[in-house]
Amino acid sequence: MSITNLLNNWSFYRQKRPYQGQYDLNRQYSEYKWAMALDLDICTGCNACTTACYAENNLPVVGKKRFNQGHVMHWIRIERYWDENMGEFPEQGASFLPMMCQQCEEAPCETVCPVGATSHTNDGLNSQNYHRCVGSRYCSVNCPYKVRYFNFWNYPSTAWPAPLPDQLNPDVTVRTKGIMEKCTFCVQRLNEAKSRARTEYRLVRDGEVVPACVQACPTSAITFGNIVDPKSKVAMMWKNQQVDLYKDMQEKDNSVRGYRILEDLRPFPSVMYLERVRDMEA
Amino acid sequence: MVNTYEETEVAVEKRFVPKPLDINADIAWAKINKDILRSLERPRPIFWVIFIASFALFLVGVSCEVYQYQTGLGVANLNNPQVWGLYIATFIWWIGMGHSGTLLSALLHIMHADWRKPIYRYSEAMTTFTLLTAALFVLVHLGRIWQFYYVVAYPNERWTWPNFQSPLVWDATAIGTYLTSSLLFLYIGMIPDLAICRDNAIGIRKKLYTFMSLGWMGTDRQWANFRVTYLTLACFLMPLAVSVHSIVSTDFAASQQPGYHITSFPPYFVAGAIYSGLAVIITLFIVLRYTFRFEEYMTMPILEKLAKLTFAAGMVWTYLNLIEYATTWYGNDMYAKQALIYRATGPFAPEWWMMNFLGSVLPFALTFKRVRASIPVMLFMSIFINFGMWLERWMIISPTLAHGIYPWTWDDDQWPSFVQWGIVAGSFGWFNMLFMLYCKIFPSVSMYEVKEMLHERRFFKSTNVATARDPAINPDLAVEGGLAS
Amino acid sequence: MGRVREGRVLKMEGNPESKISGGKICGLGQAAVQVQYNPDRLTQPMMRVGDSLQPVSWDKAMALLEEKTGPKSGINGNEFAFMTGAMSGHLKVLVQNYLDSLGSKNHFVYEALSPAVSFAANKQIYGVDMPRLHFDKAKLILSFGSDFLGTGASPVHFAKEYAKFRKAPRGTLIQIEPKMTMTGANADRWIPIIPGTEGVLALGVANQLLKHDDFSKTVPADIVNLVGKYDLDTVSSITSVRSDLIGHLAGLLWEKSPSLVISGASVEGHVHGVQNAAAIQILNRILGNVGKTVDGQAQSPFPQLAPATGSFASLKAMNDGMGAGTYKAVFIYGANPVFTTPSFMGFRDNLRKVPFKVAFVNAVDETAEECDLVLPIYTAVEDFGSHVAWYQPEGVEITMQQPLMDKLYSDTRSMGDIMLDLVKQRRADEYKAWPNFFSYLKTAVTNIKPAVKYTDTDEHFWYDTLSHGVIHVDAPQQQIAENFSTEMLDLPTTVNSPDPKFPFYLIPSERHYFRDGRHANCGWLQESPDPLTTVVWDSWAEIHPKTAASMGIHEGDYLEVSSQNGTIKVKAYLFPGIHPDAISIPLGQGHESLGRFAKGVGVNPFKILNPVFEKNTGELAMFGTRVSVKRTGQSEIVVKDEGPVSTQMGRKLVVTLPADVAQLSKEI
Known part of the structure; x- marks a missing residue:
């Protein structure tokens, strides 16, 4: 963002985001907005997504000691909660919650980064620029979901004893010490699909590209797609669940399951969760 | 022109009860020079012992930092979510201490509280060095310290700017400005004294002081320019000092983290800064008074005034602290309330209660005159108050980060590793070294202002200088005013 | 399937054409690349010298193999044993052929966690090893300890089926087990029970159901009589399940039909495991689920490829044989019995009695440590192969395995190639047409062509098969019987009573x-x-x-x-x-x-x-x-991802909606 650019487009940069119509199929550079819908009722908590993410995104295995220190790097983690009013036994089972970067539209992490290493892309992703990051970790402090992971160690030198480096995905940077990283919605896959589509004078088709977690999920609990395209499955699901990307709080019917986590903080997340269902009569 | 000294004296003494003397009126001007320049002479062996100890401490910090630089911040035992730890806590502490020096000097200068004169110089120096120390922590806590300059707006071929939305950038800017202005304020205030040094020095020091005193001759014109510049800087620095710590507080207040996201943070931080700054001024007051035998200049009434100010600042801080607890407690923010309860009952409870005791209860001892009059007790008090204020900063950072909005990532177990403690210890070594060098190179008590003070005392034989300056009481000021102010 | 870049496999994916996985993959599958690039992989043959294993060339290793087990060694079939893990497909055929050439019948298939008890129960009741289960058709799944989502036959497949089951109209899952499994964690109702008493509980539920005429007609009178003794109080005191819950379960089963009642490892791993499983299956019979949600799998036209899933009995036979000094040579592939056998068996000591032990491994495990010759073989992503899963939802699916990359270490060899070489020791003429396992597999797979009614050339069929990765064979469904007898169900009311010394x-x-x-x-x-x-x-x-x-x-x-x-x-x-x-x-x-x-x-x-x-x-x-x-x-601190609290602390993170409020049918 040069000063000239800033001055010439002052009103654009001063626009509060997200605004109605920010993403539009007819607008160049805004025809994509990647979003997710995650059904907690059919998520079984099996961790296949986590392992797929390790494989796709070159996540280091940190080992027991560092895991204990809180240095684990799982971009997507499965949280297991017990019910608060649980009696002697968890009679309704556990609640599993896959938590990854929510790619907030008004991301708390973006405003606080002193060097602008994390910023919004045109297709609605919360990007992390590893080369720009100086490692102040302010973004992690301000992330309400705590899904940003900091490279506390120089993992490239320890986490992959030979020949494990042969497995590393060449499309994804291996991060060095001192920088922040997080779920990217597998941006390397998205970019590849976008440029492939561009060479064919079309937009990316629904289902043409999915992140590794979505691809692996045995129950297909995660749906991914371009929410700008009203015919995409994810857009239809959001609409059906009465969750509006541009609204901070949804006003929905009781029977509707869609919600976004910590909406009250107004980060406008791009991941919609569908409530867990339990048969209370059982 | 009509009134004689005697008449003035009678008039003043009739209307005001005499107060304890800030400074003895019978010090000869030559003695002032001699006494204070003596502090610049070849140090005693104990100086080197302490200096080398400080240097060793500094080396400990440097080696910890080198180790951390080589290995990664993991060795500091920081983690997700506790990403800041002692570094940022100690950063706020140092920067807070840096407040009182310049702020007090400028404020009291503007208010013509002349008792500041024997103590402002070293306080300003302290400010400068604490700011330098604090700046170290900004660097130390960075994951990629070698790229710290990304935070600064500098011209580059890619047209990349720092993110001006980020409080960290405000922070860097504010601290940078404050550091520069404090340095200037310190330096300009020092020029007449440097000239005295120049006149008494030989060898390399002579060259240094000659260069630094910028050809000060003590002419009327120089004095007039000097006064205007100094006053302007003082007026500029006052709001700046308030803003700096307010901005530091926005690092926290502008974030979403429960326990940080508090409206009262700016005044709270400023109050805490002044509080701990005053405490450290007392500590250094006692140390310098003892070391350089400055009893005639750093008198007990000044200490008493400092003690009272400290108590006042402590109470403001306590009040704001209690406001924070009360608004959180009675507020509707579940996250913040849980964080508060966690601080008071969780694994950090001992530190938290100690912080409240040292910060809010201990200063009540200052209400006793016997406490204020006892130098050992005051030394003890000032150090413990500052320790309490350090705990306060730590209690802002660690328990809050450990207990954010998201319960899955709460973390009770993190404890700073030896690397963090080492770097914190090293910062003391670094500050000590700088301050000791300063005391041996520059006069730590302002000679010319002490002389001014003496002059006024002799002239008016009154302690209440502010009133004595009132032209209604003292028509002589019509003549003197041109010279003195 | 996998992604390959610059000749290196990078990531595993599910094959979307597979009816079993549907393109999905579990973490274990993902980890195949970590086996491939494992820093502790065995890269060259090892031979025992004194107390330690020393590297040795393949020539020497094969010479030793020839010396000890070749035709000139004079070893007879009874003196030789081959232990493998569960295996299927053409490699299994080759192993069998090798044993035949030696005149040996000692193929011991051993899996520590084999479904043998479940198979035995199913065989008695339904006449098949494993019936096909229709999750999606069931309105209620009553699972006694079956962790179908986590472990067992095919978690990926069952997770897919489970997802269908949870879509509108949403089925209800009730899990009864002593320790919550992943499946239990996803259940609408989880009921803890004293281990081993699940069968009694099932009979208790059956008793409640059979009180109703509609149900009592479905089973013979002697069974009704037998079940009659499992009244609420008895069952409740044995199982520790509240008596009102037993009635409640019966009510739910009645209400939600068709249902599906299944049992799992924690039910079957007891002295009366088969009876437990049978007692649970009788509920399916009573509720008329057989034929609706419990069905027959396809009858595989290639029994020789069918999986051998292993049993403890074969381990025991081999262990006894080794203990008695019967065997002169033992081969071990795909199993790690030194690690997985209980110490009372003394497997390690018995193994040491065998004069010549060979292990075929990717990495040296506890068993290989004891062997005299350890041969490094290709991993799954370097080798050809064919597999048949033992749970086949639709038809019969032969999964093709083909190399995703060239071998990583020049001193590793294909298990198939080694087996072929071994077979050729005695049957060189019969197998001379195939220089390597690849050609053998190609011929063998091409032979399947008529069964799938493929009309193009053999070569086309082969490449088609490889590019799809699976061969679907439509096969007739197995007919399942329903044999329940009172002996099978007569569970003693004293099962699993407490032991004061080991509480x-x-x-x-x-x-x-x-x-x-x-x-x-x-x-x-x-x-x-x-x-x-x-x-x-x-x-x-x-x-x-x-x-x-x-x-x-x-x-x-x-x-x-x-x-x-x-x-x-x-x-x-x-x-x-x-x-x-x-x-x-x-x-x-x-x-x-x-x-x-x-x-x-x-x-x-x-x-x-x-x-x-x-x-x-x-x-x-x-x-x-x-x-x-x-x-x-x-x-010592327990290293875990969970923080100091295990609930949501009043936050709206995972929200639970009652099933009667949710309108899943209106969702997309």
Whole structure:
């Protein structure tokens, strides 16, 4: 963002985001907005997504000691909660919650980064620029979901004893010490699909590209797609669940399951969760 | 022109009860020079012992930092979510201490509280060095310290700017400005004294002081320019000092983290800064008074005034602290309330209660005159108050980060590793070294202002200088005013 | 399937054309690349010299093999044993052929966690090993300890089926088990029960159902009579399940038809495991589910390719043979019995009695450490092969395995090539047409062509098969019988009564990424938190908080868990999803070998299992061991992903909606 650019487009940069119509199929550079819908009722908590993410995104295995220190790097983690009013036994089972970067539209992490290493892309992703990051970790402090992971160690030198480096995905940077990283919605896959589509004078088709977690999920609990395209499955699901990307709080019917986590903080997340269902009569 | 000294004296003494003397009126001007320049002479062996100890401490910090630089911040035992730890806590502490020096000097200068004169110089120096120390922590806590300059707006071929939305950038800017202005304020205030040094020095020091005193001759014109510049800087620095710590507080207040996201943070931080700054001024007051035998200049009434100010600042801080607890407690923010309860009952409870005791209860001892009059007790008090204020900063950072909005990532177990403690210890070594060098190179008590003070005392034989300056009481000021102010 | 770049395989994916996985993949599948690039992979043949294994060339290794087992060695069939893990497809055929050439019948298939008891029960009742289960058609699944989502036949497939089951109209899942499994964690209702008494509970539920005329007509009168003795109070006191719940379960089963009642490992791993399973299956009969949700699988036209799933009986036979000194040579492939056998068997000592032991491995495991010759073989991503899963939802699916990359180490060889060479030792003429396993497999697979009515050339068929990765064969469905007899169901009312000396029931639980422990040396899997406890890189003992409180146990306290057969020291983890009288230790950790990620991590509960056997099949009763628990006074932090709190602390993170409010049918 040069000063000239800033001055010439002052009103654009001063626009509060997200605004109605920010993403539009007819607008160049805004025809994509990647979003997710995650059904907690059919998520079984099996961790296949986590392992797929390790494989796709070159996540280091940190080992027991560092895991204990809180240095684990799982971009997507499965949280297991017990019910608060649980009696002697968890009679309704556990609640599993896959938590990854929510790619907030008004991301708390973006405003606080002193060097602008994390910023919004045109297709609605919360990007992390590893080369720009100086490692102040302010973004992690301000992330309400705590899904940003900091490279506390120089993992490239320890986490992959030979020949494990042969497995590393060449499309994804291996991060060095001192920088922040997080779920990217597998941006390397998205970019590849976008440029492939561009060479064919079309937009990316629904289902043409999915992140590794979505691809692996045995129950297909995660749906991914371009929410700008009203015919995409994810857009239809959001609409059906009465969750509006541009609204901070949804006003929905009781029977509707869609919600976004910590909406009250107004980060406008791009991941919609569908409530867990339990048969209370059982 | 009509009134004689005697008449003035009678008039003043009739209307005001005499107060304890800030400074003895019978010090000869030559003695002032001699006494204070003596502090610049070849140090005693104990100086080197302490200096080398400080240097060793500094080396400990440097080696910890080198180790951390080589290995990664993991060795500091920081983690997700506790990403800041002692570094940022100690950063706020140092920067807070840096407040009182310049702020007090400028404020009291503007208010013509002349008792500041024997103590402002070293306080300003302290400010400068604490700011330098604090700046170290900004660097130390960075994951990629070698790229710290990304935070600064500098011209580059890619047209990349720092993110001006980020409080960290405000922070860097504010601290940078404050550091520069404090340095200037310190330096300009020092020029007449440097000239005295120049006149008494030989060898390399002579060259240094000659260069630094910028050809000060003590002419009327120089004095007039000097006064205007100094006053302007003082007026500029006052709001700046308030803003700096307010901005530091926005690092926290502008974030979403429960326990940080508090409206009262700016005044709270400023109050805490002044509080701990005053405490450290007392500590250094006692140390310098003892070391350089400055009893005639750093008198007990000044200490008493400092003690009272400290108590006042402590109470403001306590009040704001209690406001924070009360608004959180009675507020509707579940996250913040849980964080508060966690601080008071969780694994950090001992530190938290100690912080409240040292910060809010201990200063009540200052209400006793016997406490204020006892130098050992005051030394003890000032150090413990500052320790309490350090705990306060730590209690802002660690328990809050450990207990954010998201319960899955709460973390009770993190404890700073030896690397963090080492770097914190090293910062003391670094500050000590700088301050000791300063005391041996520059006069730590302002000679010319002490002389001014003496002059006024002799002239008016009154302690209440502010009133004595009132032209209604003292028509002589019509003549003197041109010279003195 | 996998992604390959610059000749290196980077990531595994599910094959979308497979009817079993549907393009999905579990973490174990993902970890195949970590097996491939494992830093502790064996890269060259090793031969025992004195007490240690020393590198040796292939020529020397094969010469030694020839010397000890070749035609000139004079070994006869009875003196030779070949132990493999579960295997299927053409490699299995080749192994059989090799044994035939030796005149040996000693193919011992051993899986520590084999479904043998379940197969035996199904065989008795339905006449088949495994019926096909229709999750999507069931309105209610009543699962007795079946962790179909986590472990068992095909978690990926069943997870897919489970997702269908949960879509509108949403089915209800009730899980009854002593320790919560992943499936239990996803159940609408989870009911803890004393281990081994599930059959009694099933009969109790049956008793309630049979009181109604509609149901009592469905089974013979002698069964109705037999079931009659399992009244509410008796059953409740045996199983520790509240009597009102038993009636409630019966009511739900009545209401939601068709339903599906299934049983799992924790039901079958007891002395009366087959009876337990039968007692549970009788519910399907009573409720008329057979033919609706319980059905026959396709009848495979290629019985020679069908999987051998292994049994404890074959392990025991081999162990006894080794103990008696019968065998002169033993080959071991795909199994790690030194690690997975209980210490009472003395497998390691018996193995040492065999003069010549050969292991075919990717990495040196506990068994290979004991062998005289250890041969490094290709991993799954370097080798050709064919597989047939033992649960086939639609038709019969032959999965093709083909190399995703060239071999990583020049001194490794294909298991198929080695087997072919071995067969050629005695049958060189019959096999001379095939220089390597690839050509053998190609011929063999091409022979399937008529069965799938493929009309193009052989060559086309071969490449088509490889590019799709699977061969679908439409096959007629097996007919299933329904044989229930009173003997099968007559469960004693004294089953699993408490033992004062060993007051706890030991549940050696199967972790979904570790299984019997063969995958323990993958960093990804070690670091993947256990879904329920979120513990990583370790073993732990799950104990109910109530029990722990009464014994003064806190999380991280080291416990001494002792059976008659040994003691292990393991950290406590307070876990509400376990019966208060049970203690659960996960399997798969506690390796003494295998590599840097597995060695020395955790403990191995296999070792302390008691010699308790399922009485019908002779299988080891995995869940039949009783233990005592003692605090050691030591304590260490439990490394886990979970923070200091395990609830949502009033936040709206996971919201639960009652099923009668949700309108899933209106969703997309």
